[in-house]
Amino acid sequence: MQKPQSRCVGVWGLRGSGALEAWGDRALGPGVPREPSGSGGSEGAVVEQTPRARGPGGAQSRSGETGGAERQRMEGGRHRGHCRAQAGLAGGARDSPNPGRFGPHGLPLCPLPSPAGSTMSSESSKKRKPKVIRTDGVPAEGKRGKGDADQDARYYSEESEVDLRDPIKDYELYRETCQELQRLMAEIQELKSRGIKENASEIDERRVQSCVHFMTLKKLNRLAHIRLKKGRDQTHEAKQKVDAYHLQLQNLLYEVMHLQKEITKCLEFKSKHEEIELVSLEEFYKEAPPEISRPAITLTEPHQQTLARLDWELEQRKRLAEKYKECLTSKEKILKEIEVKKEYLSSLQPRLNSIMQASLPVQEYLFMPFDQAHKQYETARHLPPPLYVLFVQASAYGQACDKKLVVAIEGSVEEAKALYKPPEDSQDDESDSDAEEEQTTKRRRPTLGVQLDDKRKEMLKRHPLSVTLDLKCKDENVLHLTFHYLMNLNVMTVKAKVTTAVEMTTAISAGDLLSPDSLLNCLYPGDHGRKTPNPANQFQFDKVGILTLSDYVTELGHPYVWVQKLGGLHFPKDQPQHTVAADNSLSASHMELTVKLLRSRLQSRLALHKQFASLEHGVVPVSSECQQLFPTKIVSRLVKWTAIPYEDYAELPYTKDVIEAGLAEDTHLYYMALIERGTAKLQAAVVLNPGYSTLPPVFSLCLNWKGERNSSNDDNIRAMESEVNVYYKELWGPKPGYQLLTNQLQRLCMVLDVYLETEPHDPSVEGPKEFPQEKMCLRLVRGPLRLKPFKFNYPQGFFSHR
Numbered sequence: 001m002q003k004p005q006s007r008c009v010g011v012w013g014l015r016g017s018g019a020l021e022a023w024g025d026r027a028l029g030p031g032v033p034r035e036p037s038g039s040g041g042s043e044g045a046v047v048e049q050t051p052r053a054r055g056p057g058g059a060q061s062r063s064g065e066t067g068g069a070e071r072q073r074m075e076g077g078r079h080r081g082h083c084r085a086q087a088g089l090a091g092g093a094r095d096s097p098n099p100g101r102f103g104p105h106g107l108p109l110c111p112l113p114s115p116a117g118s119t120m121s122s123e124s125s126k127k128r129k130p131k132v133i134r135t136d137g138v139p140a141e142g143k144r145g146k147g148d149a150d151q152d153a154r155y156y157s158e159e160s161e162v163d164l165r166d167p168i169k170d171y172e173l174y175r176e177t178c179q180e181l182q183r184l185m186a187e188i189q190e191l192k193s194r195g196i197k198e199n200a201s202e203i204d205e206r207r208v209q210s211c212v213h214f215m216t217l218k219k220l221n222r223l224a225h226i227r228l229k230k231g232r233d234q235t236h237e238a239k240q241k242v243d244a245y246h247l248q249l250q251n252l253l254y255e256v257m258h259l260q261k262e263i264t265k266c267l268e269f270k271s272k273h274e275e276i277e278l279v280s281l282e283e284f285y286k287e288a289p290p291e292i293s294r295p296a297i298t299l300t301e302p303h304q305q306t307l308a309r310l311d312w313e314l315e316q317r318k319r320l321a322e323k324y325k326e327c328l329t330s331k332e333k334i335l336k337e338i339e340v341k342k343e344y345l346s347s348l349q350p351r352l353n354s355i356m357q358a359s360l361p362v363q364e365y366l367f368m369p370f371d372q373a374h375k376q377y378e379t380a381r382h383l384p385p386p387l388y389v390l391f392v393q394a395s396a397y398g399q400a401c402d403k404k405l406v407v408a409i410e411g412s413v414e415e416a417k418a419l420y421k422p423p424e425d426s427q428d429d430e431s432d433s434d435a436e437e438e439q440t441t442k443r444r445r446p447t448l449g450v451q452l453d454d455k456r457k458e459m460l461k462r463h464p465l466s467v468t469l470d471l472k473c474k475d476e477n478v479l480h481l482t483f484h485y486l487m488n489l490n491v492m493t494v495k496a497k498v499t500t501a502v503e504m505t506t507a508i509s510a511g512d513l514l515s516p517d518s519l520l521n522c523l524y525p526g527d528h529g530r531k532t533p534n535p536a537n538q539f540q541f542d543k544v545g546i547l548t549l550s551d552y553v554t555e556l557g558h559p560y561v562w563v564q565k566l567g568g569l570h571f572p573k574d575q576p577q578h579t580v581a582a583d584n585s586l587s588a589s590h591m592e593l594t595v596k597l598l599r600s601r602l603q604s605r606l607a608l609h610k611q612f613a614s615l616e617h618g619v620v621p622v623s624s625e626c627q628q629l630f631p632t633k634i635v636s637r638l639v640k641w642t643a644i645p646y647e648d649y650a651e652l653p654y655t656k657d658v659i660e661a662g663l664a665e666d667t668h669l670y671y672m673a674l675i676e677r678g679t680a681k682l683q684a685a686v687v688l689n690p691g692y693s694t695l696p697p698v699f700s701l702c703l704n705w706k707g708e709r710n711s712s713n714d715d716n717i718r719a720m721e722s723e724v725n726v727y728y729k730e731l732w733g734p735k736p737g738y739q740l741l742t743n744q745l746q747r748l749c750m751v752l753d754v755y756l757e758t759e760p761h762d763p764s765v766e767g768p769k770e771f772p773q774e775k776m777c778l779r780l781v782r783g784p785l786r787l788k789p790f791k792f793n794y795p796q797g798f799f800s801h802r
Contacts, residue, residue, distance in 0.1 A: 158219075162226045170220055177216045184210045278309050288312045379409045379465070382416040384485045385582040386492050386567030387467050393566070393587040394469055402595060404472035410482070411465035419464070455544040459488050460552060471599050476501035479602045483567070484557055489537050490580060492567045493557030496520050498602065509643040510612040512669055513605045517553070520560065521667050522690040523597050528667050529558030533571050534580070565590040600736065604693055607738035615641035615673075620746050626733040628794045629743060633774065636682075636749040636756075640674035644685075654710040655685050655700045663687060663698050675749055678770055680705035682752050684745075693737040696728040697744060705756070715785045720751045723790050727802075751790045754799055758788045775799055 184206045191199040191206075278284075285293055292312050298305035380391050391407060398405035463485040471479040480497040496519045512518050521528055530550040532538075541547070549559065564571065568582035614621045618638050622630065649655055649670040658664050669688040674681060683702045689695040701717050703709040711718040724731075724744040731743035756771040758780045776798040777789045789799040 158222055159226055162223055162230070165223065167227065170223060173216070174220050177213045177220075181210060181213050181217075184213070273306065273310055276310075276313060278313055284309055284312060376407075376409055379413055382413055382420075383409065383465055383467070384463050384487065386564075386569055387463065387465065387483060387485050389568040389582040389584055389587050390483055390492075390566050391467050393568075393584065393591050394467070396588075397591045397595065401592065405595065406470040406472070408468045408470075409465060410468055411463075413465070415464035452545050456546060459540060459544050459546070460556060461487055462556065463487055471595065471602065473599060473603060475606075477602065477606060479598060481598070482557070483563065485567075486556065486559075489532065489534060489540065490569070491532055491534050491537065491559045492563045492569065493553070493559050494520070494563045495557040498605075500606070504606075504609060505613045507609060507613040507616055509616060509641060509671060510609045512643065513609050513612070517558075518667070518669070518690070519605065520558065520598075520601065523560065523594070523601060524562055525691070527561045529553065529560040532559050533561050533564055533569075535571060535573065562590065562594050566594060603736070604738055608688075608692070608741065611739075611742050612641065615742075615745070620749065621739075621742050622746050623733060623739050626731070626739055626743055629731060629733075629792070630746055630750055631775065631792060631797060634746070634749050634753060635774070636675050636677040636752040638673060638745060638749065639676045640672070642672050644670050644672050646670055649685055649687070652685055652700070652702075654702045654712070657711070658687060658698055658700055673745060673748075675745075675752055677752060677756060680752070680756055680771075682748065684748060686741075688741070693732070693740045696725070697741055699724045699744065699748070701748075703752075703755075716755055716788050719787050719790060720748070720755065723747055723751050750792065754788055754790055 188203055188206050188210075191203050279287075285295060288308070292315065293308055294304070298308045380388060383391060391409065394405065394407045398407055466485075467483045469481040469483070471481070473479075478499040480499065482495045482497075484493045484495070485491075486493065496516045498514045498519070530548070530553065532549045537549070541549075546552075549556075553559075566587050568584055568587040569580055570583065570586055571580060611621060615638060618640075620638050646664075646666045646668075649664065650659060655664070664670075664687045667690060669690070671686040671688060673684040673686060675684065676682070681704045683704070685700040685702075687698040687700075689697070699721055701710065701721050703714070703717060709717050711721055724747055728740065728744065731740055731747060733739045733743060753771075754775055754777070757773040757775055758777065759771065761769045778798060778800050779789060781788060782801050787801060789801045791800050791802050792798075793800055
């Protein structure tokens, strides 16, 4: 019959006293009572266990094989183990109060079960399951007996025993016991693995030895728990003492801090009299009466001296309080008088207004618009500083030097006022903002391009107000100038417009003469008005993606340098400034010269406009004052006069020298003239500088007659160019020299006649000479270059060399 085996293998893998006790209960078998442990969780608990049967059938399979021989073998093994345990009492029972119940190392021994008890336990295991009865560590009062009293005595004897035992030796005993248990378990496993029935007695013997070692471990476990409890108690007592000392220290520190604060308050105490500026001692003894100063006492006692000075201060303040009341009464009287005068002045204003309204016809008749000027000055208060400086200086110059200069202010005054008003927080604004937010949430979010456009518009925003200057000429032609101020860029711009007194004939080639984009170009040399004069604007343009201001001048106006100076703005390039303020002196110093240049530019452009209308019809107008510069008969005539772009001018092969010399720029005006006589055709490319007539036009010639001739292959063509380009001062005529261009064209016709008439006749050609000589010349050619006589001598009427 197969013998039941224990279910606990590898006891060294179990941890804690509870696991060791459970393993010991199973190893001892049923019916063996457990010893109470020292821990709180194991006291008062009684566990009853019965081994389960191996294999199917349980107890039925064992009942046939458990005969007398089997019971005798099990009883003999237990008896031998019990004898071995009794043999170790001599070592541990010396210090025990009950030496008969303790085994080796002073550990208690459990009574061995009887064979009958084992049989009964095995039979009862068929009918009931293991049952655990807990009493929460405290046995009931009615069930305590003699065994409980012995258990308490053992517990307290172990508590006193802890002080006598060495923990290190207990640790060594624990290690030895664990090693011995490991060895016994290994031997039991090895014997069981062999499967020999004769080894059952040896297995029982080793099982008993293992139980003894389990008792030793339980004893050591109780001792360890007792030591732990004592250590915790000692730590708690020490902690309570430390807490008590710390509390006393905190109380003392708080008292020290309180005393220090009181000391500091006492040291920092200041009396009110220290804040009062008292009179000096000399003045006190000099001005104070003797009943207050009391020199006999106060000179020796500082405290009495201070009291006396305070009494004198109080007396003086009472006197001053009385004077203050008198001044208040006089002030009230004066305020009443002021109110009466204010009422009188306020009633005077309507009367003055009615007088001014009644005097308007007189002002118009005498050309003294005082009312209009007053309104203009009221509006000027809202101008930005540069426009205000321009308005003041232009008005002053017009009143003093130029009666035909009219200055005015245009724009919305309400918008200008709104720029300087702080935003008002009101419920209406909040409701409007909420409505706008709801609308914006419904709309799509603007793209990056739309955001950049909004930023550019904000960057180029103009002030709502602008200043206009009207320059009138003698012939009643008017140049209208409108000055704007770009607030974010801190620059001024100007737009020009011309109004003529008489309707002028339209000339195709004169289209750019009075154009607003080119009318004021280069009023001062090099001032094209395409770039902003403020160096800081380039950094602002980079943020919003603006390459140059020239793309917006058509809408905003041209930011000429002279415009900035009229507004008192100066942007030095060598010494950049953070902020540029409007300067009145700078505006005044440039006002007179700029006005003269503007009027001269208008007159010269109007004169050119009239001349171009004649040139387009093939007529070169020459004034009577300039008739002496030319002979009476000129055969060559102007056939064509047209305007050409700069690109076409640059492509001409005979204009390269002019472009390389820097005399032709894209801001100049370009024209093409064609002069004919017979089969000869002279092309003249003309560069008209915006500063005409101060700067003369430049001619480049090309003669198509018997081949193409120009300055590069014909010296006489170069001499013809010199007659109009170098000796232009002879052709100025009467000041201001607006007839220069037509005189140059007339001279070209004259020198072309001389060139063609002085050419030698080709004998290979039959017939008469194509261009017979009609001009009187002293010499036909001269010098190695064979130059021809192009200079006309008045009044003799002949041509000579220069």
